[in-house]
Amino acid sequence: MANLLEVKNIETYYDLVYAIRGASLAVEEGSITAILGNNGAGKSTILKTIMGQIEDQPDKGIIEFNGKPIQHIDTDKIVRKGIAYVPEGREIFDELTVHEHLLMGAYTRKDSEEIKQDIDQVFKYFPVLKNRTNQWAGTLSGGEQQMLAIGRALMLRPRLLLLDEPSLGLSPILVKEIFSIIQEINSKGTTILLVEQNANMALSISSTGLILENGRFVMKGKSKDLLEDKDVKEFYLGIKSETSAKGYQRWKRKKAWR
């Protein structure tokens, strides 16, 4: 299938900090793609760069959505092209109600009948939110806020959904629930680009995985191959490859990721 999103060799600076050092990726239409990496590798920065959230960036490189370049244009125009973004740490409006959030999520749309249907659809995905329709979002729990952030993004009817660490700060059961809903959303035709720390979960639902280190992609492959890869197992999944009889680890597997 055709690539919905193509990022070609982008470089991003935060002032003088060289954060993304030439990264390329392609997201196939209808797939789930996962980006993994350590803290500070630049995972969130890639998503922010795609959304045009960092002023005057990317410094170099091309970002193409649906075959058309989208770098250096305003965030709201990128949103109107059909990319929804769930930022890290939820970013909800504390003093708007759940219902108002969902209405605001559809801010760029004009079809009020279908907006109503979509609100029902979001409540079907996240039944907890339905009981909180008229409650201020600031009073919700962390998990509910995450669900609300995803629901708000879905109200856009996006072609591509960017998710930045949806599992952040959630209990294991909730993580499972959210990931199964992500899969369900994908099965209805929304392409998903996912950034995660929880490598196991991310690789188990995605079709392609990429590993980011120090602003460069160092590994790319089918998710099920990555799950079997020795280095990925050791460094991301926390499975020790060898143990001594006494349980001491005498040596550590090392890998220069470049």
Place this chain on the structure above:
Amino acid sequence: MIDFIQMIVSGVAVGSTYALMGLAMVIIYKTSEVPNFAQGEMALITSYFAMMLLTQMNMSVYLAFFLSFVFAVVLGCFLEFAILRRAKEPNVLGMIVITIGIEMIILGFVSWKFGADQKTMPFPIGPYDSFIIGDIFISKLAVLTLVTALLFMIILYLFFKYSKLGLAMKATQQNSVAAQIIGIRTNRTLMMTWGISSLVGASAGLLISPTIMHPFMMWDPMLKGFAAAVMGGMTSLPGAVIAAYMLGIIENLFGGYVSIEFKTVVAFVIIVLVLCIKPSGLFSKHYIKKV
């Protein structure tokens, strides 16, 4: 007894102008968290503009007022677009200083262009036209101001509660990053806020101008309107209006029964008390962030 009722009536009358200024300030504060100290002078220049149209161009009152309101909206949008948006790495304090700068520029411009002396505004209702009920005088202008203030309050309240643009304005204030990523043009939203606020403020200016018209005429209403907005919690529209009327009435009663010299100071004593006892304002309900 007649005195007492008369004082309350004139308190409500003066409270209405405070309410309009308070509303105008609350609108801008709601979206950008900046108290706009240029609010009074924006209304001032609009009033002078209206006077110019009426006296020099001999326009009809309705056309002149309509054009003045258009002028007010354009002025508000222009100030946001040309000055505040250009601020590099803005923080709230910097923005406040910028609004004070705008205020002084407009004040200087008006004094230079029109002179600092008292002018008369050819308003269709004179300052002394009154209804007389029993022994109580109610000025027609005060009734008009009251109606305008309440009308604006209701319209704005509904606007912020139910309209898409109003919601977008609230969203922009609460989290501008999140507002951007759902497709709100935050810059344009802020500009429209300034336009609407300028319109509300200008209506106060036009309603004050028949009584007093000189470059400092908006000082008192602006500061009292700000006081009312603080009392009402800075983000609550009905709160600002109720506080404005309380302020007007208390001020008048104090002037009548205690001391006429210290009448204008009362408002600020009340602010200090409110900030000491309930700093979030009398009528605001805020979600307190859990850390």
